[in-house]
Amino acid sequence: MQKASVLFSGGKDSSLAAILLEPFYEIELVTCNFGVVESFQGAQESAAQLGFKHRVLACDVQILEHALDMAMNDGFVNNAINYIHKEVLTTLSKESSISIVADGIRRDDRVPMLTPAKVQSIEAKYGVAYIRPLFGYGRSAVNSLVDQYLVCEENESTKSSSSDYEVELRALMRARSTDDAVAAIFPEKHIQSHIFTRKRHE
Amino acid sequence: MQKASVLFSGGKDSSLAAILLEPFYEIELVTCNFGVVESFQGAQESAAQLGFKHRVLACDVQILEHALDMAMNDGFVNNAINYIHKEVLTTLSKESSISIVADGIRRDDRVPMLTPAKVQSIEAKYGVAYIRPLFGYGRSAVNSLVDQYLVCEENESTKSSSSDYEVELRALMRARSTDDAVAAIFPEKHIQSHIFTRKRHE
Numbered sequence: 368m369q370k371a372s373v374l375f376s377g378g379k380d381s382s383l384a385a386i387l388l389e390p391f392y393e394i395e396l397v398t399c400n401f402g403v404v405e406s407f408q409g410a411q412e413s414a415a416q417l418g419f420k421h422r423v424l425a426c427d428v429q430i431l432e433h434a435l436d437m438a439m440n441d442g443f444v445n446n447a448i449n450y451i452h453k454e455v456l457t458t459l460s461k462e463s464s465i466s467i468v469a470d471g472i473r474r475d476d477r478v479p480m481l482t483p484a485k486v487q488s489i490e491a492k493y494g495v496a497y498i499r500p501l502f503g504y505g506r507s508a509v510n511s512l513v514d515q516y517l518v519c520e521e522n523e524s525t526k527s528s529s530s531d532y533e534v535e536l537r538a539l540m541r542a543r544s545t546d547d548a549v550a551a552i553f554p555e556k557h558i559q560s561h562i563f564t565r566k567r568h569e
Numbered sequence: 570m571q572k573a574s575v576l577f578s579g580g581k582d583s584s585l586a587a588i589l590l591e592p593f594y595e596i597e598l599v600t601c602n603f604g605v606v607e608s609f610q611g612a613q614e615s616a617a618q619l620g621f622k623h624r625v626l627a628c629d630v631q632i633l634e635h636a637l638d639m640a641m642n643d644g645f646v647n648n649a650i651n652y653i654h655k656e657v658l659t660t661l662s663k664e665s666s667i668s669i670v671a672d673g674i675r676r677d678d679r680v681p682m683l684t685p686a687k688v689q690s691i692e693a694k695y696g697v698a699y700i701r702p703l704f705g706y707g708r709s710a711v712n713s714l715v716d717q718y719l720v721c722e723e724n725e726s727t728k729s730s731s732s733d734y735e736v737e738l739r740a741l742m743r744a745r746s747t748d749d750a751v752a753a754i755f756p757e758k759h760i761q762s763h764i765f766t767r768k769r770h771e
Contacts, residue, residue: 369713390592391714467710474688474704486676486707496710502676503704505692508669511571512593 368393371467371498372459374452375421376531377410379513380471380501382563385419386516387500388469396421399455399532401431406534409562416564430454434532435539438552444533445478451532452479453489460493469498474505479532517563570595573669573700574661576654577623578733579612581715582673582703584765587621588718589702590671598623601657601734603633608736611764618766632656636734637741640754646735647680653734654681655691662695671700676707681734719765 371392375381385394396419398410407423414421430451438447452470459468472480481489490497501509537553573594577583587596598621600612609625616623632653640649654672661670674682683691692699703711739755 369717387589387593391589391718472705474685483676490707490709496707496713498707498710499705501705503674503701505688505698505700507692508698508700511698515571516593 369467370395371469372397372465374455374459374468374470375410375414377413377562378471378531379517379563380473380509382413382417382517383509383512384469384471384500385417392467394419397424397459399424399426401426401428401535403428403431403535404538413562416562424455424459426455426458431535431539434536438536442552444536444552447536448478448532449480453481453485456489456497460489460495465495467496467498469500471501472499473501473509474503516566518566519561520564571669572597573671574599574667576657576661576672577612577616579615579764580673580733581719581765582675582711584615584619584719585711585714586671586673586702587619594669596621599626599661601626601628603628603630603737605630605633605737606740615764618764626657626661628657628660633737633741637738640738644754646738646754649738650680650734651682655683655687658691658699662691662697667697669698669700671702673703674701675703675711676705718768720768721763722766
């Protein structure tokens, strides 16, 4: 079996992506961290619950700083999140032992989303295959699979369980700006506070 | 497990699509036929080799006739093939017992390919989920999986093994037009003459 390295936030989409690949690839879950907040802990715990190997990918904090500049200029995070995702995917793809990278992006996602040209550029430049297992699935198909294969649990062991890019981006902005400015760009609804485990089937 | 009905030509893409869905859905392979040529025989045989349930979906010959008009007007088959695929997907989605339809379309395919608007329209109109298991896979990832899971064999039992839309479209045109006109629109390279079976893993 080939190894597939799946970018993993601990959320339902990246969990399901790993489960869909599991029968066909040796799975390694990878959560990026920029050294601002240890926001990988929730993902680490989810990965353990799901029974997958997991590691933290140290990414250059300059990526996060540039993304923050983008978000503050734009007044919203979409472009910044797209930029972070592309750079994290690139950081992972550059590793010499990596030949397959994957993530939990769905057909109907707007952010993060790479253009076809960026996808082909990463594949060609770094000699990897970039797989999006959920890219051919719409919302209802994803939700049905989540219901069948995952159980959502409240996470009590870590204060914030989300390993989404927003966590560190928000933390970096908080260190540099006012609470009102932070709240304007990062609505609180983006925060997750749960982890996923597997539903056991007979 | 939910049932997924996978449009199946007998080719490597739709075979692989079924294999990727198999751990998560009860698979039924479906090959369309317009009553012009019994071109489903190759797909039927491939399905048996792969160990999947299979049935033939009788589709209205008017779809094929309209597609032929399109191809003859255009001078090439791309739009006609897209039209046929959309109509076949619609015919399947209209069946009352169907809730999940799927096919073997890949990320880099040009034909057949439905626009996002058509995908959402079919899902909304007929209450189905349309899944494209290979839509998040590029060429190299698909080829690796095919190498690992499928064996390509020459098909000796039927003269033409392909159940692609082109077979019946070409046959319909042959009945109405000259050989030269047929050859101009349907280059022979589109013909397949093999079936796929599973590679056995230890």
